[in-house]
Amino acid sequence: MKANSVLIVDDEPLARRRLRHGLDGIEGIGAIGEARDGAEALQKIEQESPDIILLDIKMPRLNGFDLVSMLTERAVVPAIIFVTAFDNYSVRAFERDAIDYLLKPVAFARLKSAIDRARARLEQVSAMERVDDLQKTLAALNTGRDDSTRPEIADFWIKDRDVITRVTAASIIWIEAERDYVRLHLDGRTHLMRSTLTSVEEKLPESAFLRVHRSAIVNRRQIESLSHSSTGAYTLHLRNGDSVPVGRSYKKQILAEIEETRTAGQ
Numbered sequence: 001m002k003a004n005s006v007l008i009v010d011d012e013p014l015a016r017r018r019l020r021h022g023l024d025g026i027e028g029i030g031a032i033g034e035a036r037d038g039a040e041a042l043q044k045i046e047q048e049s050p051d052i053i054l055l056d057i058k059m060p061r062l063n064g065f066d067l068v069s070m071l072t073e074r075a076v077v078p079a080i081i082f083v084t085a086f087d088n089y090s091v092r093a094f095e096r097d098a099i100d101y102l103l104k105p106v107a108f109a110r111l112k113s114a115i116d117r118a119r120a121r122l123e124q125v126s127a128m129e130r131v132d133d134l135q136k137t138l139a140a141l142n143t144g145r146d147d148s149t150r151p152e153i154a155d156f157w158i159k160d161r162d163v164i165t166r167v168t169a170a171s172i173i174w175i176e177a178e179r180d181y182v183r184l185h186l187d188g189r190t191h192l193m194r195s196t197l198t199s200v201e202e203k204l205p206e207s208a209f210l211r212v213h214r215s216a217i218v219n220r221r222q223i224e225s226l227s228h229s230s231t232g233a234y235t236l237h238l239r240n241g242d243s244v245p246v247g248r249s250y251k252k253q254i255l256a257e258i259e260e261t262r263t264a265g266q
Helices: 013-024 038-048 064-071 091-096 108-124 127-144 197-201 248-264
Strands: 004-009 029-035 052-056 079-084 100-103 155-160 163-168 174-178 181-185 190-194 209-213 216-219 223-228 234-238 243-246
Touching (some): 013 029, 013 108, 064 079, 100 108, 234 248, 243 248
Antiparallel strands (some): 155 163, 181 190
């Protein structure tokens, strides 16, 4: 069996690590590369020509769809397996065409079957046909998708020993990443859930929640004030008394949103 090279494209380090761990258990996998977003992935694809790409959809700079659009201009494209946190996100387009998809958190058995399917495509379908299939799938995905919308109501089911608790988005004050988990902060209590922060973010109503740090998301309605230190570091203070640091790359967006809200209230 020819060893196949794989490129993992995901902006979440924990998600990349899980996929790499799953690939380690699959026979016939050769070199495994990683990219943090579509722009970095494009460079590695040009340099390394991987056989298979495990491609996240929502990423900064260049998202998964934008990357695929650019790849359709190449004479030869890798076999692409989309990775998504949305269980209803363009699933019909994925299932109708020859492109596979995986739901986060990715089950290793499902990963293996997707890799097997990708290998079969590489062996049985010509490079030109793969480009044509990819163009058709991209057109279907672009027709059916709306990146600006997220669910208005998000429920999370948290299992703790023998009890499963429902947590609604409206009850969440803020969320922080803790290694392979996220901690949901509610009024007076917290819940620990195995997931990545990006996966949780994609299930939250965008109008109600704001990413303020690579490790933190806050409920907009729970923000009480914003302070900054002499060093230029900013901190959000929430209504429950918690303080959440603002990441440097998020500072401009936070300040713009607060200024817009303040001006509208005058």
